[in-house]
Amino acid sequence: MKTKEFGLYIHIPFCVRKCSYCDFLSMPTSERLQEDYVKALITEISLTAEKTKGKVKSLYFGGGTPSLLTVSQMERIAESLYSCFSILPNAEISMEVNPGTIEKAKLNTYHRIGINRLSMGLQSTQNDELQMLGRIHTYEEFEKNYQLLRVEGFRNISIDLLLAIPNQSQAQMLSGLQRLINLRPEHISVYSLILEEGTKFYEIRDSLNLPTEENEREMYWAADAYLIKNGYYPYEISNYALKGRECQHNLLYWSDEDYIGLGIGAASYWNGVRWKNTSDIKQYIKSPLPSAIREITQEKDEQRHLEDYLFLGLRKREGILIDKLNQSFDQPLQKIYALEIEKMQKQGLLEIVDGYLRLTQKGIDFSNMVFAEFLR
Ligand code: SF4
Structure with missing residues (x-):
């Protein structure tokens, strides 16, 4: 492995x-x-x-x-x-x-x-x-x-x-x-x-x-x-x-990779779980034990994972390589979000170029609207 x-x-x-x-x-x-x-x-x-x-x-x-x-x-x-x-x-x-x-x-x-x-x-x-x-x-x-x-x-x-x-x-x-x-x-x-x-x-x-x-x-x-x-x-x-x-x-x-954050307020993403350290510096100094300072902000969940993947990946100008995304999920993207993607392509917010799904210029200006469409 x-x-x-x-x-x-x-x-x-x-x-x-x-x-x-x-x-x-x-x-x-x-x-x-x-x-x-x-x-x-x-x-x-x-x-x-x-x-x-x-x-x-x-x-x-x-x-x-x-x-x-x-x-x-x-x-x-x-x-x-x-x-x-x-x-x-x-x-x-x-x-x-x-x-x-x-x-x-x-x-x-x-x-x-x-x-x-x-x-x-x-x-x-x-x-x-x-x-x-x-x-x-x-x-x-x-x-x-x-x-x-x-x-x-x-x-x-x-x-x-x-x-x-x-x-x-x-x-x-x-x-x-x-x-x-x-x-x-x-x-x-x-x-x-x-x-x-x-x-x-x-x-x-x-x-x-x-x-x-x-x-x-x-x-x-x-x-x-x-x-x-x-x-x-x-x-x-x-x-x-x-x-x-x-x-x-x-x-x-932005590429769905794992990271660990250390120090107060630092966020981590590990094996699909997200957590955040305490923001309280006094508490941190008193007891910086990971078990005492971490708060889970998101448990492992296929749908949340997909939403984050899209939300973060679409920040990249090249967009998201659809084939790569599909390897991480049970069902292909264009099946789960067929209607949303088609609608936003028609609205000129999203485009698919060389296998990448990405925001258009208009999509960047209205990115919150795009991300909201993917939320379930
Ligand atoms: S106060 Fe905030 S913006 Fe200013 S230097 Fe510190 S972290 Fe940066």
Whole structure:
């Protein structure tokens, strides 16, 4: 039997301060809290690895701001991961780093522990927008950090950008994108700003000059065309990469592959079952036993599995290879969803090309409608 290969996600929930739009599980840090968390994480790593057979094909440190961890903390986490899990020699090892928290000594450590891909949260190239978003850095600081990563030999860098920021015009957005493209990062993620409950932006939503839904869509497609024209391949709704630089870790989320999440709030998908770790950092630090911190969010179920397969797989621009999907289920897709697929093809939301089922441009704009059709 083929050895299972899977992804590992490590959540580091600390940030210098909360950005105005952020609803991720993140919080301000203190030396003590950070150290206690790292100790608990190392315990969870070792207890989880004992029960997890297989090889790690991708490892992702996300947050929060993982680059806030000290050199010693990163080294101890990495040592624990390498000694407890079998990590493939060619595994993609990514880490999110935020401008303003990057130092040369940390970068040397990242190299030493095998990190081969860095993802920078920039969000905007305009300083007034960065300030409004509550970011801790200016564009100039970002660029200085970016150049340092290059000088230190990082050859696979991703940059996150936000679209549809209050007061933003399409021309401003495109000029920011051009500035970024000039730096030639290997990967660019473009997300539209969404006002999530519990964020500062949500509280002051009535005072924000946000683009209409129509403007937001126009901006998205303008960014899409611009990135494609400049050599960035759109491999997912929000993700663009130079040839061969797609994020392997994200791809496994959209390709029905198994992954384990460690740390507070981290999600896992293993043999058809989904679970999530507690979001309570105090509880986690007190007792990071997998049995105590995990909550099953979805039991194994053929129909839910198929819905997730479609929901996540259709995020990929190439779509879903129908033959491959059919190997994972008792009945073929076109039998289960014959009517829905035909209807959405007629509506111009879905298309089948070379054996792949995928969203059309209209389907991307109305993806929620498409996904709702598949729910039973
Ligand atoms: S840096 Fe990222 S995770 Fe931290 S508060 Fe800002 S958006 Fe949230």
